[in-house]
Amino acid sequence: MSTYRAVIVGLTGIGASRPSETEGPVFGAMPASHAAAYHKHSQTEVVGVCDLRAEALDAFRNQWGDVWPQVNTYTDYREMFDKEQPDLVSVVTSDHAHADISVAAAEGSAQAILCEKPIATTLPDADRMIEAAEANNTLLSIEHTRRWYPSYLQAREMIRSGELGALRTIVCEQFGPRAMMFRNGTHMIDMMCFFAEARPAWLVGDLEPGFEHFTEYMGDGGHDPATDPFASAYIHFDNGVRAFYNCRKMAFNGSQFSLTCEKGRIEISDQKFEVITQREARWWSHAEVPTDPYMAIRQSGAVAELIRVLERGGTLVSPGREARKTLQIMLGILDSHHAGNVRVDV
Ligand SMILES: NC(=O)c1ccc[n+]([C@@H]2O[C@H](COP(=O)([O-])OP(=O)(O)OC[C@H]3O[C@@H](n4cnc5c(N)ncnc54)[C@H](O)[C@@H]3O)[C@@H](O)[C@H]2O)c1
Structure with missing residues (x-):
């Protein structure tokens, strides 16, 4: 087996966060970070980490020193790529920095990149x-997390x-205090594409009031809800699927x-997966679908x-x-809103 x-x-x-080793049934805690996913996978080891902030590098050594005592720390990702010649690169910076780092990784030694959402x-x-x-034959996977949840995958298989x-x-x-479009809405819109399995053809959008000035997203990490609006939209996919997106702080x-x-409905959230079919005339039957809680999910699913x-070989679930x-x-x-909530071809 290669490492x-x-x-x-x-x-x-x-x-970089580290879950408690004792939590979680059978396989222990399911990781919620890139470092923890590499820790969980038996064929990966973290050889280098990079951040602009020295305190983040110190914190990594403190948290993971027992697992990867030899890990090298960097403030310049290009130097790290040159020295470490990595096979796998995680890009977990603020959104506007994803592109330069991913391009440098693909043009360097990386065989695969796991980049955080949104892509850019x-x-x-x-x-x-x-x-x-594509030019360097490097896999590029974007960490839209729900694509590695068993329930969402099972629901799509049911539709297929x-x-x-x-x-x-x-x-x-x-909904939620941080239901901003670029920060958290990206996950939801991605899942609409995941289920529709088609190209978005056109849309109409409506932003949160007070965001009339918001014509571009700067990718500041989205910690402050005042910097990223909630939105509603109608999205028409080119296979005829009609999608309604409604997000509100x-x-x-x-x-x-x-x-x-045509013959039934799936209602699905992170908490429940239910199939609704027609019993007779206007009456519905509801059936909850059990899902496998022991699969590798989130970043762990993405690394695996x-x-x-x-x-x-094969194709990625989130290319x-x-x-x-x-x-x-x-x-x-954004374009639709600023043109007066008009139809925009995508
Ligand atoms: N999948 C999820 O559920 C999920 C959850 C949280 C955040 N995210 C995504 O993860 C990414 C990071 O989010 P965040 O809130 O931690 O962002 P952030 O901006 O708060 O922090 C990013 C970190 O990257 C470092 N950094 C920035 N530019 C760098 C560079 N050029 N070289 C080295 N280090 C650099 C910063 O110093 C900081 O420590 C974002 O893309 C965000 O959308 C995804």
Whole structure:
């Protein structure tokens, strides 16, 4: 079995946090960070980490020193790529920095890149990343987390099987104090593309009041809800799927998708997966679908998938070209809003 040399650029919680080893049934805690995912996978080791902040490098050594005592720390990712010659590169910086780092990784030694969502803040940046990955035969996976959740994958398999008939509409709702479009909405819009399995053709968008000035997203990491609006949109996919996205900042927290097909409906959230079919006339039958809680999920699923595709071939569940659709939609919503909530071709 090969061992893959991994490096991480960007060391906040999503890049570097360490779960308690004692939590979680059977396989222990399911990681919620890139470092923890590399720790969990038996064929990966972290050989280098990079952050602009020295305190983040110290914190990494304190947290993970017992696992990777030899790890080298850097403030310059290009120097790290040159010295460490990594096979796997995690890009976990603020969004506007994803592109330069991913391109340098693809043009260097990386066989695979796991980049945080959204792919980038502009379409030219997303295109540079995709082109560099394709030109160098490097896998580019974008960490839109729900793509590695068993329940969402199972729901899409159910739609693909045709047992509920063709998918016609998607209704997505997301609420919470941090229900901002670029920060958290990107996950929801990505899942709409995941289920629709088509190209977004056109849309109409409406931003949070007070964001009339917001014509571009700077990718500041999105910690402050005042810097990233909530939004609503109607998105028309080119296979005829009609998708409604409704995201709003409020105290009530959560998200959900209703996927209505010709012969039934799936209601799915992070908490529940339910299939609704017609019992008679106007009456519905509800059936909860159990899902496998022991699969590798989130970043762990993403790392395991990269190793599998590197070794055995196949396609990724969250490639750069898919994540580009989500960015197109979010930028299209900005354009629609500023033109007076008009139809925008994507
Ligand atoms: N998948 C998820 O659920 C999830 C959750 C949280 C954050 N994220 C994503 O993860 C990324 C990081 O989010 P965040 O909130 O930690 O962002 P952040 O901006 O707070 O922090 C990013 C870290 O990257 C470092 N950094 C920035 N530019 C750098 C560079 N050129 N070289 C080295 N280090 C650099 C910063 O010093 C900082 O420590 C974002 O893309 C965000 O959207 C995803």
